[in-house]
Amino acid sequence: xxxxxxxxxRWHRYWDxxxxxYDKEMKFFDRHLFGDSRAWACGQATGKVLExxxxxxxxxxxxxxxxxLTGIDLSDAMLDIARRRATDLGRTATLxxxxxxxLPFDDASFDTVVCTFGLCAIPDHTRAIAEMIRVLRPGGRxxxxxxxxxxxxxxxxxxxxxxIVTVPLGGEHFLRRPLNHVRAAGFDIEQSQRFKLGxxxxxxxxxxxxx
Numbered sequence: 001x002x003x004x005x006x007x008x009x010r011w012h013r014y015w016d017x018x019x020x021x022y023d024k025e026m027k028f029f030d031r032h033l034f035g036d037s038r039a040w041a042c043g044q045a046t047g048k049v050l051e052x053x054x055x056x057x058x059x060x061x062x063x064x065x066x067x068x069l070t071g072i073d074l075s076d077a078m079l080d081i082a083r084r085r086a087t088d089l090g091r092t093a094t095l096x097x098x099x100x101x102x103l104p105f106d107d108a109s110f111d112t113v114v115c116t117f118g119l120c121a122i123p124d125h126t127r128a129i130a131e132m133i134r135v136l137r138p139g140g141r142x143x144x145x146x147x148x149x150x151x152x153x154x155x156x157x158x159x160x161x162x163x164i165v166t167v168p169l170g171g172e173h174f175l176r177r178p179l180n181h182v183r184a185a186g187f188d189i190e191q192s193q194r195f196k197l198g199x200x201x202x203x204x205x206x207x208x209x210x211x
Contacts (some may be wrong), residue, residue, distance in 0.1 A: 011123065014170045015075035022056050022078070026117070035195075037145045037202055038062050038116060044143060044204060047111025052100050052132060053118025057082030060091050070110075072098035100128040108137040116145040120173050129181045139209040141190070142182060144202065149175040151198030179203055 030038065042062035051059060054071030055078050063069055071093055073079050079095050086093050098104050100122050113132045119125045132142060150156050159174035166172035179201060183189060187205035194201045 011074065011171055015073075015121075016077035018170065019056060019075060019077040019081055023058065023081075026055075026058060033147070033196055034117070034145070034200060037200065040202060041114055041116050041143045041145050044141070045112040045114055046141070048109070049112045049114060050103075050105070050110040050132075050135060052103070052113065052115040052128065053122065054079070054082055054095060055118070057085040057093075057095070059114070059116060060086055060093065061089050063091075067112075069093040070105075071095045072100070072103065074099055100131060103131045103135050105135045107134055108140075109135045111137060111140050112143060113140070114143045117147070119144065119146050119178050120148075120176060121171050123171055125173070125176055125178065126181055129178060129185070133185055133187075133207065136207050138207055140207050142187065142205045142207065144178050144182070144205075146176070146178060146201060147174065147199050148177050148179075148194075148201045149198075151194070155197050155199065177201070 038059050039062045042059050043064065045063055045067055047067060049063065049067045049069050051069065051071040054073045057071070060082070071082065073082070074097065076097055079097060082095050086095065101124055113136050115132065119128060122128045136142060150159060156175070162174055166174070179189070179192060182203065182205045186208055188208065189203060189205050191204040192201070
């Protein structure tokens with residue numbers, strides 16, 4: 001039986017290898033599917049910001065200049081590219097290796113938590129969302145963008161077929177719906193948008209303030 005440690009190591013190797021072509025692949029999807037979602041998400045981040053699954057840093061240029069940015073990713077190869085990108089952009093950011101299932105930060109550490117196109121590939125996305133919620137301060141904003149289960153029955157059938165290959169290979173899921181978990185956590189959903197046959201969803205949710 002494959003242990004959790006072995007699965008994590010395999011996932012790590014997969015994304016290290018994936019880093020070689022990741023930018024080219026994602027820029028194709030940005031043009032044809034995701035649209036302006038990166039700018040939409042990052043442009044609304046404020047204060048002390050955490051980006052979970054920062055990858056190669058494709059979002060770095062979309063953030064306002066007056067934020068304090070921390071980014072985490074499991075893949076060291078992805079992070080190497082992100083650090084070079086940050087240097088080229090003149091962007092100050094703390095970029096570190098970490099597991100989204102166990103974020104190495106104290107409770108209520110960030111004003112904004114962002115994750116774009118990452119929850120689809122994190123093995124336990126509910127645990128990752130719980131960690132994002134934990135490190136977000138009361139009144140802080142959670143900003144998520146991802147591809148999700150389509151509103152089209154035909155498209156969902158195709159997504160199920162894809163998962164037969166993509167889940168074992170790289171942990172890539174197509175039928176998740178992060179909004180449901182965020183709403184169940186008691187967050188106030190400030191914005192929720194779906195487009196491209198409901199394949200893409202982006203949302204902004206606010207963590208309830210303590211009384």
